[in-house]
Amino acid sequence: MTDGADPSRPDRVRRWTWPAGLLGGLLLVAFSLVPWGVSDQGVKPSVTGLGRVSVPGAAPEDVAFLEDLTRRPGLITVxxxxxxxxxxxxxxxxxxxxxxxxxxxxxxxxxxxVVAVVTLSDPGKHLFESRVTDAVDADTPIISVGYGLVGVLVVSVLSLGLMMSVVIIGRDGATEPTPDPDVASPADESS
Structure with missing residues (x-):
C-alpha cells in the first residue's frame, strides 16, 4: 500500500523549477515596463515602473517634465x-x-x-518625487495601483514560493535512493 504521496511530484517540481524561474525573471522585467500607477482623474495619466509617463493629449514638454520627476522604482525590479x-x-x-x-x-x-509592497503602500509617493505630490495636495491619492505593480507583486511571491518548495523538496530528497539489490543492472550481467 502507498501512503498517498505521489513519488513523481518532486521530479515534476524539479523539472519545471528552472524554466519557471527563467519565465519569472522575464516577467519581472516585462511588468516593470507597463503601468505601475494610473489615474482616472483629469487627464488620466499613467506611469511605468521605469518612470515613463503617458498623458493622453498632453504636450511633450509637459510629459518630459513629469518624467524628470519620477523615482523609477521599477529599475530595481528590472x-x-x-x-x-x-x-x-x-x-x-x-x-x-x-x-x-x-x-x-x-x-x-x-x-x-519589498519594492512592490513599498510602492503599493502609496503609489503616488513612491512613483513621483515629493514636488509633484506636494503640488497636487489632494485629499485622495493622485494615482492608484496599475497592473504592472500587481504583476511584480504576484510574480515575486510565486518565485519565492517556488524556491521555498525547492529547498523543502531538496531537504526531503537529500539522500539519493539506493538501487534495489533484487534488480539486476546491465553491469551485473556477464557475457
Whole structure:
C-alpha cells in the first residue's frame, strides 16, 4: 500500500523549477515596463515602473517634465528580473549551479517583493518625487495601483514560493535512493 504521496511530484517540481524561474525573471522585467500607477482623474495619466509617463493629449514638454520627476522604482525590479532569469538559465543548464541559483532567485524575489509592497503602500509617493505630490495636495491619492505593480507583486511571491518548495523538496530528497539489490543492472550481467 502507498501512503498517498505521489513519488513523481518532486521530479515534476524539479523539472519545471528552472524554466519557471527563467519565465519569472522575464516577467519581472516585462511588468516593470507597463503601468505601475494610473489615474482616472483629469487627464488620466499613467506611469511605468521605469518612470515613463503617458498623458493622453498632453504636450511633450509637459510629459518630459513629469518624467524628470519620477523615482523609477521599477529599475530595481528590472535588474532583479535579469539576475533571476540568468541564475535560472544557468541552473537549468548546469545542475551544480542549482543551489547557488536557489539563493540568488530567493533573494532577488524578496527584493522585488519589498519594492512592490513599498510602492503599493502609496503609489503616488513612491512613483513621483515629493514636488509633484506636494503640488497636487489632494485629499485622495493622485494615482492608484496599475497592473504592472500587481504583476511584480504576484510574480515575486510565486518565485519565492517556488524556491521555498525547492529547498523543502531538496531537504526531503537529500539522500539519493539506493538501487534495489533484487534488480539486476546491465553491469551485473556477464557475457
Amino acid at each position: 535588474i532583479v528580473g535579469v539576475v533571476i532569469a540568468l541564475a535560472a538559465a544557468l541552473a537549468w543548464w548546469r545542475s551544480e549551479l542549482r543551489w547557488p541559483a536557489v539563493v540568488v532567485v530567493g533573494i532577488g524575489s524578496v527584493v522585488a517583493l
